[in-house]
Amino acid sequence: MALRHAVLAALLDGEYSGYQLAKIFDVAVSNFWHAVPQQLYTELNRLESEGLISGKQVIQHDRPNKRVYTVTPAGIEELERFATVPAKPGIIREDLLVMVQAVDHIPAAAVIAQLEERALAAAAKVALFDRTLERLRGDLDEETFLREGGPIGPYLTCMRGRRFEQENHDWFRSTAQLLRERAAAHAEEPERS
Numbered sequence: 660m661a662l663r664h665a666v667l668a669a670l671l672d673g674e675y676s677g678y679q680l681a682k683i684f685d686v687a688v689s690n691f692w693h694a695v696p697q698q699l700y701t702e703l704n705r706l707e708s709e710g711l712i713s714g715k716q717v718i719q720h721d722r723p724n725k726r727v728y729t730v731t732p733a734g735i736e737e738l739e740r741f742a743t744v745p746a747k748p749g750i751i752r753e754d755l756l757v758m759v760q761a762v763d764h765i766p767a768a769a770v771i772a773q774l775e776e777r778a779l780a781a782a783a784k785v786a787l788f789d790r791t792l793e794r795l796r797g798d799l800d801e802e803t804f805l806r807e808g809g810p811i812g813p814y815l816t817c818m819r820g821r822r823f824e825q826e827n828h829d830w831f832r833s834t835a836q837l838l839r840e841r842a843a844a845h846a847e848e849p850e851r852s
Contacts (some may be wrong), residue, residue, distance in 0.1 A: 662702050663711070664741045665692040667734050669774035670712060672703045677703055687791065691816055703728055711737050712833065742780035759834065767838045782827035 669675070680703070681696040688694075694702075699803075706712045711734035714726045720748050757778060760771045795814045796804035804814065 662692070662694055662698060663706060664738065666696070666699065666702050666706060667711060667730055667738050668812075670728055670734075671738075672813065674727045674729045678725070680728070681727050686787065687813060687817060689820075691820065706734070709733075713789045762838060767842050771835045771838050771842075774831045774838070778828050778831035778835065779833060781824045784824040785821060785828060788797075788817055788824060791817050792821065 665684075665688055666680065669680060669688055675683065677700050679695070681699055684692070684694055684699060703712065703714070707714050707728065711731060712728045712838050713731050714728045715724050717727055719725060755773055757771075758765075758773065762770050790802075792814065795817065796808055805811070808814070
C-alpha cells in the first residue's frame, strides 16, 4: 500500500485540511499506516495534481486561511483499483524485538525498562481506541453496530488497532515480568567454581 491510498481512504469520511488529516492519521490511521505531517502535505499536493482529490481555500477571519480536500470520482476509482490488487502480508520490524532476541548476551535491565515503558504506551493506545470505538458506535452496543451501524470500515480498522495494541501490552508486560523473574533467580544461584 502506498501512502496515497491511506490518504484517499481517510478523506472518504469528509472534507479535511492537512492539519485535520494529520490528526486523523495520528489517532485513527496510525494503527495501520504511519506518516508524518510533512509526508501528508506532500501527498495531498501530489493527489490534487493528479486529480484524485480536489482542494479549496477556506477563508477564516480569526485564523489563517486553510485548504480542505475531498476525494474526486477519479480518487474513488483509484481506491477501487487498489482494492483489486492482492494485499501484501504485514511484517514486523521492531527494534525492541531485536533487543529481546539479544537479551541472553546483554544486561536485561535496560530491555526490561523499555518493555515496561512500551506496555504503558500500549495501554494508553488501548484506552484511546476504546474511546474512539465508543464515539463511532454512538448509542449502539458493539454487536448491534457491527450488524447494522456505519460507517463500518473505520470501526473495523479501529478494532484491529485495539487488538494489536492490547496484544502488544500483554506481551510487553509478560515478557518484562519473565525477564525480571529470570534475573532474580539467576542472582540467587550460588556461584559455580
